[in-house]
Amino acid sequence: MALAWPTWRAVRVWQRNLAVFRKYSLPSLLGPSIGEPLLYLLGLGFGLGTLVGTVRGQRYVEFVAPGMVMSSAMFAAAYECTYGAYVRMMHQRTYEAIITTPLSLEDVVAGDVLWGASKGTFNGTVMLTVVSLFGLAHSPWTLALPVILALLSLLFASLSLVVAALARSFEFFNYYLTLVITPMFLFCGVFFPVESLPRWAQMMAKFLPLTYAVEASRALMQGRPSFDVLLPLLWIVPPLLAAFLLAARLVRRRLIH
Amino acid sequence: MSQPAVTASRLTKRFGDLVAVDEIDFELEVGECFGFLGPNGAGKTTTVRMIHAVTPITAGDLVVLGLRVDREPAAIKRRLGVVPQEENLDPDLTPWENLLVFARYFDIPRVEARRRAAEFLEFVGLTPRAGSPLDELSGGMKRRLLIARALLNQPELLVLDEPTTGLDPQARHLVWQRLRTLKAQGVTQVLTTHYMEEAARLCDRVALMHAGRILRQGRPADLVRAEIGEDVIEIRGDEALHRAALALVDGRTLGREQTGDTLYLYCADGRALLPTLSGLRPPHLLHRPAGLEDLFLKVAGHSLQE
Numbered sequence: 001m002a003l004a005w006p007t008w009r010a011v012r013v014w015q016r017n018l019a020v021f022r023k024y025s026l027p028s029l030l031g032p033s034i035g036e037p038l039l040y041l042l043g044l045g046f047g048l049g050t051l052v053g054t055v056r057g058q059r060y061v062e063f064v065a066p067g068m069v070m071s072s073a074m075f076a077a078a079y080e081c082t083y084g085a086y087v088r089m090m091h092q093r094t095y096e097a098i099i100t101t102p103l104s105l106e107d108v109v110a111g112d113v114l115w116g117a118s119k120g121t122f123n124g125t126v127m128l129t130v131v132s133l134f135g136l137a138h139s140p141w142t143l144a145l146p147v148i149l150a151l152l153s154l155l156f157a158s159l160s161l162v163v164a165a166l167a168r169s170f171e172f173f174n175y176y177l178t179l180v181i182t183p184m185f186l187f188c189g190v191f192f193p194v195e196s197l198p199r200w201a202q203m204m205a206k207f208l209p210l211t212y213a214v215e216a217s218r219a220l221m222q223g224r225p226s227f228d229v230l231l232p233l234l235w236i237v238p239p240l241l242a243a244f245l246l247a248a249r250l251v252r253r254r255l256i257h
Numbered sequence: 258m259s260q261p262a263v264t265a266s267r268l269t270k271r272f273g274d275l276v277a278v279d280e281i282d283f284e285l286e287v288g289e290c291f292g293f294l295g296p297n298g299a300g301k302t303t304t305v306r307m308i309h310a311v312t313p314i315t316a317g318d319l320v321v322l323g324l325r326v327d328r329e330p331a332a333i334k335r336r337l338g339v340v341p342q343e344e345n346l347d348p349d350l351t352p353w354e355n356l357l358v359f360a361r362y363f364d365i366p367r368v369e370a371r372r373r374a375a376e377f378l379e380f381v382g383l384t385p386r387a388g389s390p391l392d393e394l395s396g397g398m399k400r401r402l403l404i405a406r407a408l409l410n411q412p413e414l415l416v417l418d419e420p421t422t423g424l425d426p427q428a429r430h431l432v433w434q435r436l437r438t439l440k441a442q443g444v445t446q447v448l449t450t451h452y453m454e455e456a457a458r459l460c461d462r463v464a465l466m467h468a469g470r471i472l473r474q475g476r477p478a479d480l481v482r483a484e485i486g487e488d489v490i491e492i493r494g495d496e497a498l499h500r501a502a503l504a505l506v507d508g509r510t511l512g513r514e515q516t517g518d519t520l521y522l523y524c525a526d527g528r529a530l531l532p533t534l535s536g537l538r539p540p541h542l543l544h545r546p547a548g549l550e551d552l553f554l555k556v557a558g559h560s561l562q563e
Contacts, residue, residue, distance in 0.1 A: 009362075016358050020349045093345035099311055100339040101362035101410075102331045257272060257312060 006110030006248075009103045013111020014118065016098075021119075034123050037072040038130065041065060044191065056193060058222070065136040066217040067190030069145060070152060073124030074210060077153040078181050081116035081160035082173045088112065089164060095255055105256060109248045113157045120153025121146060139223025148220075151236050152213045156181075158243035165250035184210040189218075209236045260323055262287045262414050262445045263308055267317035270303050270469075277303045279469035280317065285414075290436075290446040292460035294453065294549065295557075299466040301449035302342060302418055308447060309339050309416045322413055335363065338407030342418040342449075344399050346391060352378060352402050353387040356409060363410040370409070377405035381435055397428025404435060415439065417448040421455060433458055453549040463549070467557040477549050484555060485547040486511040488527030490534065492520045493541035505533050514554050521551060 045061030045068075052060040088094040095108050103111075125146050131137060163176045187201060188194070188210035194202055205211045212232040219229040263285040270278040278300040285291045293301040306312035308321055310330035319326045321333045347355050353374060360370035378384050381401035386394060394402065400420065407415060420436065421429040436459055440446060450456050456463050457477050464474040473480055492502050499520045503513070509530060512523040524530060527544045535542060 012362050015361060016347075019354065019358050020347065023349060092348060093341075093343060094347065096311075096341065096343075097345040097347075097359075098362060100309060100334060100337070100341070101359070102335045102364075103362055104331065 004104050004106050006104070006106040009107045010110035010114060012103060013098060013108050014115045016094075017112070017115040034072055034076075034126055036075065037068040037127055041068045041131070061134075062136050062138075062221075063218070064191060065131045065134075066145075066221050067188075067214045069124050069127045069131055070149070070210060070213045070217055071185050071190055072127040073120035073149045073153045074156050074181065074184065076123035077116045077120030077156035078160045078177065080119045081112065081157045082164050082167070082176065083170065085112050085116070085161055086164040086167055086170070086173075089251065089255070095251070099255075105252055106248050109161065109251050110244075113154065113161055113244060113247070116157030116160065117150060117153035120156060121149045124149035124153070137221050139221060141220040141223055141225050144220055144225075145217050148213050148217055148233060151233065151240070152209065155209055155236050155240040155243065158240055158247055161247040162243055162250060165247055165254055184208050189214045209239060212236065259287050261285055262322060263447065264320045265304075265308075265317065268304070268307065268314060268319050269316040270300070270307060270312065271315045276469050278307070281464075281466075281469075281471045283464055283471065283474060285445065285447055287413075287445050288440075288443055289461040290440050290448070290459050292456040292463040293447070293449045293466055294451070294456045294460075294463045294553070295466035296451055298468075300469040301466050304466070305416050305418055305447060305449055308414075309337050310334055335410065336413045338410065338412030338415045340400075340403045340407045340415070340417040340420055342422065344396075344403065346399060346402060346406070348391050351388050351391065352383055352394070352405075355391070355402065356406055359406050360409045365409065373409055373411075374405075377408045378402075380408070380438075381405045382431070395428070397424050397431060400424060400428070400432055401435065404432070408439075413445060415444050415446045417446065419449055419451070421450070421452070429455075453553060457549050465549075465553055465556060472556045473552070481547050481549060481552050484512075485523045485551045486525050487547060488524050489545055489547045489551050490522040490524065490527050490530060491541070491543040491545070492522070492534065492537075492539045493518050494520075494539045498537060498539055501537055502534055502539070505537070506530050512555070514551070514558055516554065516558065521554070523547060523551065523555075 041061070041064060045064045049060030049064070054060065055063040095105065098108050099105050128142070128145055132142065160176070163173065167173060187197065187205050188208050189205070194205045194211060197205060212235055216229045216233055219225060261284045265284070266282050267280045268278060268282070269276070269280050281304070293304055295301055303312060307314050307319055307326060310321065310326045310333045314327060322336050324333050326333060347358060350358060356374035356378065357370055360374065365373065378387055381404055383398060383402055383405065386398060417436070421432050424432065433455070436446065448459065460477060462475060463477055463480070464471045466472070492498065495518070499515060502520060502522070506522060510522045510524045514521040522530070531544055
């Protein structure tokens with residue numbers, strides 16, 4: 001069956017998810033996606049930071065802050081489009097219900113990706129606000145970070161939906177979160193500069209999209225925007241499109257018989 | 258005569274090597290209730306899923322409300338209501354919220370959506386439950402809510418996939434009553450069921466499906482009269498008893514069927530044969546009007562015995 005492009009109707013799915021989210025917003029907000037990075041920031045930034053001193057001339061807590069903002073978006077998008085999307089797709093049959101209306105399955109997939117990306121962007125922005133309140137942002141360029149958050153969240157929402165479309169059970173997500181998401185969190189320059197990794201690991205990090213988001217947001221928060229750090233963000237776009245198309249195809253193969 | 262609601266010709270669906278629906282032809286008239294009847298795996302659900310433009314057709318033609326399902330699925334779905342076999346309501350939302358969220362998929366403006374949600378909740382008798390958590394609703398209530406949801410876009414055709422499977426008798430009667438009311442209001446309906454009684458009560462016409470094919474189609478009463486007769490006598494007992502009974506009524510029946518320990522005799526007037534047969538003193542002897550179940554046993558019976 002040929003793949004159709006999603007339409008503006010995807011917004012209806014986004015609205016549906018918002019309606020459900022609004023009933024349960026508080027626990028999701030305080031949940032792992034914001035709470036965890038915040039704890040890391042406090043524990044590592046202020047705790048470990050006293051031992052580390054400065055990194056690249058920055059206080060350690062300032063060095064870690066942009067990575068925490070970015071990774072909170074990554075985690076939020078990933079959780080939403082694995083567990084959340086899987087429940088809607090397989091347990092609640094929400095996808096099946098919606099495709100009996102004028103919406104196509106591609107609309108539903110796009111709506112869920114938009115939703116996951118919105119949650120990522122929102123969580124990242126909340127983190128950014130917290131970080132700014134701690135006085136860790138030093139430039140008006142910080143206000144540009146939500147754009148990077150949106151791009152990054154779209155990528156991880158699409159990628160996670162691919163995983164959800166392949167998953168046979170919740171356990172499957174452990175592999176993804178442990179083998180894909182956690183390594184990004186650890187090796188993409190969130191906690192230490194990528195240059196301090198061995199050469200081969202630096203090469204690997206260049207293939208991980210979070211690396212570019214962290215570098216760019218760090219430069220912006222310090223008020224040092226440059227094409228050298230911003231242009232590489234475009235590397236996020238091809239995997240994002242590929243992941244979205246793959247997700248749409250896999251969901252179709254799974255649900256449409 | 259007006260354009261048919263659905264026209265299928267040589268409609269086929271294959272899943273790999275399995276032929277789920279095998280070159281079937283049927284036509285639904287506007288305003289009628291049409292039933293696909295048959296055991297699990299007969300192809301009923303696949304057929305209606307093709308009608309509501311979710312399952313792609315493999316071959317043949319399928320035109321719904323004047324539109325081809327393979328060309329204009331969104332335009333068709335806008336004008337259909339679907340009651341799925343497996344409940345797929347939003348468990349986190351109340352019945353009221355479920356309807357409002359669903360109305361948005363059809364671009365129904367908010368004020369109108371509220372009006373319709375209230376109207377259809379009332380129609381299915383769920384107004385007092387409008388704000389209840391969904392898990393406090395019984396299976397029957399959820400099924401009625403699904404019907405209300407399917408009515409939101411004021412569909413020209415209502416598609417119901419096993420609308421009462423798994424419901425207790427009271428809940429089933431409530432659903433039947435609502436569906437008959439809708440039919441009286443002129444809503445064309447197509448449903449699947451494996452309950453012959455349900456088909457007989459609701460459907461103007463039925464298609465008996467088995468192994469992807471339509472074995473018979475027509476008005477239930479006409480089909481039964483033409484192939485079975487008016488009456489059925491059931492005799493339960495051993496092989497010898499069956500043979501003795503057959504010998505006694507030889508030439509006075511229209512047909513017979515035997516499944517396991519039960520012999521079914523089809524006849525124009527069963528009452529006339531009863532005195533003769535009761536002389537055999539069978540452990541179980543029943544005289545009843547013929548129904549769709551007898552017809553189904555007759556046309557699909559032999560392959561059902563596996």
